[in-house]
Amino acid sequence: MMKKSAGVEQSNPLFRQVYEFMLNRIERGEWKAHDKLPSIRLLADELGVHRLTVFKAYRALTENGMLYVKDKSGYYVSPGSRLANSVEEGAAILGYTVKSPMSDIQRKPVTYQFSQALIDPGLLPNLFLSDYVKKVFDLYPKVMGTYSSVQGDEELRTTLSRHFHDRYRLQLSAGELLITSGAQQAINLIAGIMLGPMDAVLVERPTYSVALDIFRRAGARLVPVEISPQGYDLAAVEELMRRHKPRMFYINPTHHNPTGYTVPAKQRKLLVELAERYRCLLVEDDPFRDMHFEEEPPTPFFAYDTEGWVIYISSFSKYVAPGLRICAVACRYPFMERLIAAKSLADNGTPLLNQKIFLHYYTSPRLQQHLGKLRIALQVHKEIMEEELAAAGWEWTAPQGGLNLWVKLPDTVPVDTLFVRCMEQSISFVPGEICDPLGEMKSWLRLSYSFASEGLLREGMRRLTAIAREIEAEGRRGE
């Protein structure tokens, strides 16, 4: 018993690695059908592991049908073990199995851009920004020759921690903030720390499609949580937490992407309590908070967290200067240590220049003036889009902020057909199924009103609804 237990501790992680290594060789076709595999002794020497480990891995693969044994002489690869398309001839390269449909849509330049949840660069304070850049060079003449610390510039983190306190009522120190290159990097780093194969992750349905791509690539299981104008069904969330023991719940609860919904204040405290009880990290992605219309949104989930179960991603750079790619992630120890280690390997820190420009602009009174104007401009954009949707008789829930409308098409307009025709006429939008972890929601689309100028917005929406009417007419004629 003693002996066995010692063996277990030694061999477990190695067994897994050896097993995966063999599987990869077979999947990539480096070990082909009916190939005789190296002897246990030889392979154990090559990998530098105990022979018993190789033996166990061969056994597990045999049990699983990947290998077969012949004449007691050795192990052979079963036919059909290699996964189709998992390797490209001529380049034995491990491929990602996950593509990003969103980035495919964005790659094609179009005239009527309704697929990008970005702000029209014409609405950004470009001239002001260039002044701040000059100021940065006067203040830090060596900024281009200097690396930032991995966690991010301390001056910026100190300032942001104060601003988060004053503006969002968050209690945090500079040491509890890490600067990343955009929210996407933050999500990717967190997923890398938290998610292993088959780990459950709760995601809103619908949600930000690139986050889904990242979680899928980590091999995680997506467990959908419906989001409605009233927020979540907390009893259902609790049941999912109990059943799936999810590692984390990725939420975008304020002017939610793609729907524009905002989770009400009273649910926020309760969900944080659930997260603590079920040890499920809440990853709160909050890029649209400051882009509200009349009403200020409720306090972030992070404010209710006392035990370190909420990570807060604040990518306000969307409206400051998206090209700088500055995002702040707030979390408590010990998660911050993991995050710094991950960021260190990923790119060793976000460029200092970008952080310093951001700092000086973000803290200026000009930003508040700009933000006030921007809110009005976005509301005007939203209303133009809503007028055209109303004229077409389509359904949507009016959001209190954000950059998108989540629109239900009439049953007579198949979204696939609409999408193809629109792209042909240089109009882009995001088909709803891309945002759905289940890949359904085929009668929905996300229309971003923030990127196109007012003129193009009006004209593009008229063209889009006209195309839909054509498709309906063709359907009636039975084409």
Added chain:
Amino acid sequence: MMKKSAGVEQSNPLFRQVYEFMLNRIERGEWKAHDKLPSIRLLADELGVHRLTVFKAYRALTENGMLYVKDKSGYYVSPGSRLANSVEEGAAILGYTVKSPMSDIQRKPVTYQFSQALIDPGLLPNLFLSDYVKKVFDLYPKVMGTYSSVQGDEELRTTLSRHFHDRYRLQLSAGELLITSGAQQAINLIAGIMLGPMDAVLVERPTYSVALDIFRRAGARLVPVEISPQGYDLAAVEELMRRHKPRMFYINPTHHNPTGYTVPAKQRKLLVELAERYRCLLVEDDPFRDMHFEEEPPTPFFAYDTEGWVIYISSFSKYVAPGLRICAVACRYPFMERLIAAKSLADNGTPLLNQKIFLHYYTSPRLQQHLGKLRIALQVHKEIMEEELAAAGWEWTAPQGGLNLWVKLPDTVPVDTLFVRCMEQSISFVPGEICDPLGEMKSWLRLSYSFASEGLLREGMRRLTAIAREIEAEGRRGE
């Protein structure tokens, strides 16, 4: 037979995922010693997989000693299965097992900085650079509001492909270049694509320690290749490629970090042929090429590659403006597709502002003037350090370029003691063992001469060698 083969293809990837999922639960202590595990039916429902898959995974874990069966009633967790230190109480968080000793050294600010292979910001053209920034804002007023494409700004890639042709004789199109945020991000993305658990990766011995951290974190096996002033022993490399079937060989063949050695031209073509024959990707990291003294270094490996087995990482930003973190990666289709997909999930593209500033400065005549001056300054720095080393009677091979000296200590000076004493007196260097994939090389150290100013360099080296003499004297007195 038909039935079995179909089953195999269905269940293989899922089996692995289910197996890993269970292992993770045990390792994180979510399933504890003597816990009864869920029934096969229940877990199969929860994970959405076939019951047979859960059964097989339970069986494999039982075989491996992680689980035990009791009274035919169910599966239980064996005691001792949970890895020590793999989880922190109070936060069920998956931890990285790999720390970065290099970033620990760099974190402490010191007066005599010999551990950073960076150029003294005082030697960089800070004033010129600020002019180029203003120019960039005039040319692209909306640069701060605009995202770059994932692959990188086309204007920059087109310019760089021409420069690489004219300066390094590389044949490549703009489509064969991707812009990353520093060489480290490039290495991390490539490792993510290429390396799975137990995959072999050839690495020079010694080499860039952060690359070792990245490969270790991917779970890869490090197979060392000795590098000497004469380059590699190609027969030994071939034997390693034959035996280990490495997925890639990470090389830094020009003014190599940490040794300063340069692999001779005649070996370059031969190694590319070996790489093609053994289907081993050569990852050529080339940050020091332009920082040579008298002689121009031989052409990159990439120039000899006709079949797409070399990836070229050109992080010339070290001497242009390291704070911008601009790096170019050259590779052929189909690897470029994988790289774009990885970059897309990692951060969706490097900031456009940084790319545009870099572009305009890199193509200016001022850069060539700056580079000429910088080469002389670096040589002066190197000579100061060499004078002090010679006075101490230590050994090193004079490099033809780069930023480091690789120094052998006398046996009477233990590097650990020297390191601790130096850090106490605000002098930093990199102990050789950090650069060694085997963690040996304990009588070596890497001294960077590029960061400290001439005065601090002289003074710091005198202090460092004095500390070594003290340690020697203590040793003689038997303290």
